[in-house]
Amino acid sequence: MKSIAFAFLFAAAALVAGDDDTFLIRGATVHPVASAEIVDGFVLVRDGKIAGVGRVFTPPKGMRVIEGKGLHVYPGMIDSGTQMGLSEIGSTRESVDTGELGKFDPQLRAEIAINPSSEHIPVTRANGITSVVSLPMSAGGGGGGRRGPAPSIIAGQAALVHLDGWTWEEMDILKSAGMSLRIPTILAPAGRGGDPDAPPALGGRYSFAEARRNYETDLRELRDFFEHARRYQKAKAANEKGFRPDLKFEAMLPVLEGKEPVVVLAARERAIRDAVQLADQQKVRVIIANPREIGKMGPELKARNIPAILGPTLELPLRDDDPYDAAYTLPDQFFKAGVKFAFGSFDNEFSRNLPYQAATAVAFGLPHEEALKAITLNAAQIWGVSDRIGSIEEGKWADLMITDGDPLEAKTQVKQLFIKGKNVDLDNKQKRLYEKYMNRP
Amino acid sequence: MKRLVVLLLVAASALPAQGPAAVAIHNARVVPVSGPVIARGTVVLRDGLIEAVGADVNIPADAWVIEGDGLTIYPGLIDALSTFGIPQPATPQANGAAAQQPAAPQITSPLATPGAVTAANPPARGPEDRPMTTSWVRAADLVKPTDRRLNSARAAGFTTAVTFPPRGIFAGQGAIVDLAGETPGQMIVADNAGEYVTLATSGGFGGGFPNSLMGTIAYVRQLYLDAEHYRIAKQFYAAHPRGTARPDYDRALEGVLDAPRVLLPATRRTDVDRMLRFADDLRLQAVLYGLPEGYRSADLLKKAGASVLVNLRWPEKGRDTDPDEPDTLQVLRVRDRAPSTPAVLAQNGVKFALYTGGLERRADLLREIKRALDEGLSPEDALRALTLSPAEIYGVADRLGSIEPGKIANLVVTKGDIFQTATEVKYVFVDGVKFEPVEEPAPANARPESAPPTPEPQGEKQ
Numbered sequence: 001m002k003s004i005a006f007a008f009l010f011a012a013a014a015l016v017a018g019d020d021d022t023f024l025i026r027g028a029t030v031h032p033v034a035s036a037e038i039v040d041g042f043v044l045v046r047d048g049k050i051a052g053v054g055r056v057f058t059p060p061k062g063m064r065v066i067e068g069k070g071l072h073v074y075p076g077m078i079d080s081g082t083q084m085g086l087s088e089i090g091s092t093r094e095s096v097d098t099g100e101l102g103k104f105d106p107q108l109r110a111e112i113a114i115n116p117s118s119e120h121i122p123v124t125r126a127n128g129i130t131s132v133v134s135l136p137m138s139a140g141g142g143g144g145g146r147r148g149p150a151p152s153i154i155a156g157q158a159a160l161v162h163l164d165g166w167t168w169e170e171m172d173i174l175k176s177a178g179m180s181l182r183i184p185t186i187l188a189p190a191g192r193g194g195d196p197d198a199p200p201a202l203g204g205r206y207s208f209a210e211a212r213r214n215y216e217t218d219l220r221e222l223r224d225f226f227e228h229a230r231r232y233q234k235a236k237a238a239n240e241k242g243f244r245p246d247l248k249f250e251a252m253l254p255v256l257e258g259k260e261p262v263v264v265l266a267a268r269e270r271a272i273r274d275a276v277q278l279a280d281q282q283k284v285r286v287i288i289a290n291p292r293e294i295g296k297m298g299p300e301l302k303a304r305n306i307p308a309i310l311g312p313t314l315e316l317p318l319r320d321d322d323p324y325d326a327a328y329t330l331p332d333q334f335f336k337a338g339v340k341f342a343f344g345s346f347d348n349e350f351s352r353n354l355p356y357q358a359a360t361a362v363a364f365g366l367p368h369e370e371a372l373k374a375i376t377l378n379a380a381q382i383w384g385v386s387d388r389i390g391s392i393e394e395g396k397w398a399d400l401m402i403t404d405g406d407p408l409e410a411k412t413q414v415k416q417l418f419i420k421g422k423n424v425d426l427d428n429k430q431k432r433l434y435e436k437y438m439n440r441p
Numbered sequence: 442m443k444r445l446v447v448l449l450l451v452a453a454s455a456l457p458a459q460g461p462a463a464v465a466i467h468n469a470r471v472v473p474v475s476g477p478v479i480a481r482g483t484v485v486l487r488d489g490l491i492e493a494v495g496a497d498v499n500i501p502a503d504a505w506v507i508e509g510d511g512l513t514i515y516p517g518l519i520d521a522l523s524t525f526g527i528p529q530p531a532t533p534q535a536n537g538a539a540a541q542q543p544a545a546p547q548i549t550s551p552l553a554t555p556g557a558v559t560a561a562n563p564p565a566r567g568p569e570d571r572p573m574t575t576s577w578v579r580a581a582d583l584v585k586p587t588d589r590r591l592n593s594a595r596a597a598g599f600t601t602a603v604t605f606p607p608r609g610i611f612a613g614q615g616a617i618v619d620l621a622g623e624t625p626g627q628m629i630v631a632d633n634a635g636e637y638v639t640l641a642t643s644g645g646f647g648g649g650f651p652n653s654l655m656g657t658i659a660y661v662r663q664l665y666l667d668a669e670h671y672r673i674a675k676q677f678y679a680a681h682p683r684g685t686a687r688p689d690y691d692r693a694l695e696g697v698l699d700a701p702r703v704l705l706p707a708t709r710r711t712d713v714d715r716m717l718r719f720a721d722d723l724r725l726q727a728v729l730y731g732l733p734e735g736y737r738s739a740d741l742l743k744k745a746g747a748s749v750l751v752n753l754r755w756p757e758k759g760r761d762t763d764p765d766e767p768d769t770l771q772v773l774r775v776r777d778r779a780p781s782t783p784a785v786l787a788q789n790g791v792k793f794a795l796y797t798g799g800l801e802r803r804a805d806l807l808r809e810i811k812r813a814l815d816e817g818l819s820p821e822d823a824l825r826a827l828t829l830s831p832a833e834i835y836g837v838a839d840r841l842g843s844i845e846p847g848k849i850a851n852l853v854v855t856k857g858d859i860f861q862t863a864t865e866v867k868y869v870f871v872d873g874v875k876f877e878p879v880e881e882p883a884p885a886n887a888r889p890e891s892a893p894p895t896p897e898p899q900g901e902k903q
Binding site: 186207208209211268269270319320321 | 761762765766767771
């Protein structure tokens with residue numbers, strides 16, 4: 001009986017990790033990210049994992065060899081902020097599954113909602129992105145207007161997934177990469193694009209007093225929620241009489257124990273300050289997501305080792321009088337402040353532009369190797385998976401891309417992409433459309 | 442018989458005054474505005490009109506004499522764009538930010554809110570539904586002598602206001618009203634001062650057409666084109682009623698055709714340019730109002746020979762704003778420079794009048810005037826912009842705006858210079874009726890909320 005089970009397991013393992021995922025790339029310039037580049041180096045992959053990196057290696061007979069002369073090998077990129085698989089077309093409600101109603105939904109897991117067949121996955125992959133963090137966010141997606149229900153504060157658990165797999169189980173890297181939390185903010189008067197003259201009820205200028213009241217209420221509720229969760233934790237530990245399991249509070253336990261970070265969406269300086277305060281008061285690990293300015297918070301973040309996921313660089317400045325390059329220079333400001341950061345596209349359609357997001361930052365001061373780290377190794381470290389992904393090192397999964405140049409350059413082509421050693425298809429919808437219209441008579 | 446009727450009429454007009462038929466202010470400093478200052482002169486008022494002005498005027502035997510030593514007589518001030526006389530809603534809007542907006546439709550309006558979407562009033566589909574239009578509404582039909590603001594307006598030296606219905610794109614027709622009277626009818630000096638146009642939008646989803654500035658401007662244009670067609674069609678029909686299909690009666694167009702002039706809003710320099718072209722295109726007799734950025738629009742105005750109404754309520758930071766969000770440079774610049782507008786216009790020879798923008802307390806008004814004076818506006822020009830200039834702009838300089846025989850007896854008598862804070866307003870004469878103003882205590886909120894204030898220019902791109 002036991003042996004049958006074993007045989008089964010073996011068969012299953014063989015299915016997932018077939019002969020395909022044992023191969024050698026040689027003659028290429030290898031960029032391990034964790035260490036210096038190796039010109040004319042090799043990467044040995046065995047059973048989907050990196051078994052060796054170096055300069056000279058003689059493959060055993062029969063091993064598949066990929067000749068990489070003139071090409072470059074990089075670790076697959078990680079997009080640290082998307083809603084990949086949760087939302088297909090933002091304006092089509094039926095395809096949007098990014099969040100749930102209610103202010104506090106920590107029990108929700110983005111991972112099980114991910115659609116492995118999303119058209120965005122192959123498109124993203126084609127540019128060398130092998131894994132993404134999928135963040136649940138406020139309910140409604142494209143449908144939630146200001147008149148809609150109150151936006152979520154805790155929207156659920158983010159998932160870190162590979163961009164390959166028939167099911168979410170196959171895509172899984174981290175089931176709960178972090179708890180997605182929107183820090184309550186005083187909604188600023190409608191800025192660019194908003195209609196400042198519209199009556200308040202229609203999304204125009206809020207009365208500040210009103211916005212402030214809502215903000216304070218939200219903050220109080222957030223504090224209360226953490227307190228309830230802590231109370232639940234104690235009751236559970238003490239095996240208290242009449243203890244009732246509660247999924248919401250159960251989901252908060254890893255957060256309270258410091259095992260799971262809180263991903264705090266905080267754009268402006270004061271929101272970041274509130275996020276830091278949350279980290280201090282609740283003794284939780286915080287990751288700042290999509291900050292649009294750093295202000296005076298650099299030293300605060302650094303002192304607490306709070307990392308950040310930086311959003312798109314090709315953005316307009318936050319305020320009319322900000323310098324034109326405010327968004328372009330933000331990554332360098334974080335770097336100079338000594339805050340560890342990774343990039344996230346906070347997008348699905350344009351997640352593929354992740355390397356160019358980093359490239360813009362390079363053009364505006366960020367050292368090139370830091371930019372590269374921010375889309376590979378730093379991301380893996382921030383999410384706590386640097387033992388598995390993020391660089392080309394022995395023992396890690398073979399998430400690799402073979403390119404004809406620097407991935408930060410827009411003209412660079414990804415020639416081959418490997419996820420867990422499996423050569424994945426680079427075909428995608430955009431390519432099909434391209435071919436279709438190129439063939440138009 | 443005829444003489445008897447005339448006598449009766451005279452008697453009737455004298456009756457409401459209840460005071461003496463004639464008043465003479467003797468030995469006062471007289472500032473007629475239309476002419477040089479008379480250091481020691483006499484002004485005689487009779488039956489609501491100015492009978493005589495001069496250094497050596499005989500005091501009629503029947504006149505009530507006021508010794509004017511130490512007093513200065515000015516023409517009564519005119520608020521050139523106002524809602525004085527139209528009773529305001531009891532509670533000002535709860536929202537401070539909204540008060541900074543142009544006269545956007547609000548439910549609290551005492552008038553039927555044009556453009557308000559109700560069950561009976563579905564969202565407008567296009568210009569054919571005449572959205573936010575009450576062009577036929579006449580301020581003359583809305584004024585009431587009981588408006589609580591008249592007292593403080595008089596205390597501030599105002600005897601006359603050009604009052605408009607405040608809401609909508611075509612808000613309605615203004616009236617020139619004296620700020621006292623027993624009946625509404627007595628207040629009216631002229632019942633048709635012009636059409637008040639704002640560039641209001643329906644304000645978002647479900648509000649219907651027009652929902653954007655371009656929509657509103659297109660609508661205003663369309664209405665004027667329609668009105669011209671309507672006028673011709675009516676004329677033709679009047680000449681050939683037989684065999685001609687009658688044109689549909691349209692009160693919106695009637696209102697537009699009725700108005701001798703149109704008041705168009707202009708906030709930024711771009712707006713000034715836009716509105717001047719617009720008026721030129723449609724051959725409108727236009728008066729621009731607002732002008733917080735008038736200080737850099739003088740060239741345009743001069744070239745067009747336009748007259749403007751400048752809002753004295755200079756833009757200021759809203760009370761309810763986010764302290765962490767700094768105002769943009771552009772906003773700060775206008776806020777700083779706006780009070781120089783009157784001085785710049787005066788230097789460039791642009792005809793302008795000042796309006797209170799809803800300020801009614803004398804202290805508030807003087808503060809705003811002082812800012813303009815500090816920017817180089819001469820007190821004479823300031824006075825003219827509050828007296829004769831508005832009378833000229835509205836075509837009633839034959840009746841109002843200066844101290845000349847035959848004009849309406851609207852005077853302010855002060856103990857000192859009218860623009861000095863320490864100066865006491867002794868008497869105000871409205872239609873020859875004397876008021877001794879009592880300054881009302883300051884309301885809890887220093888800035889009154891009545892329309893129409895100058896909107897803060899928003900970040901519109903040049």
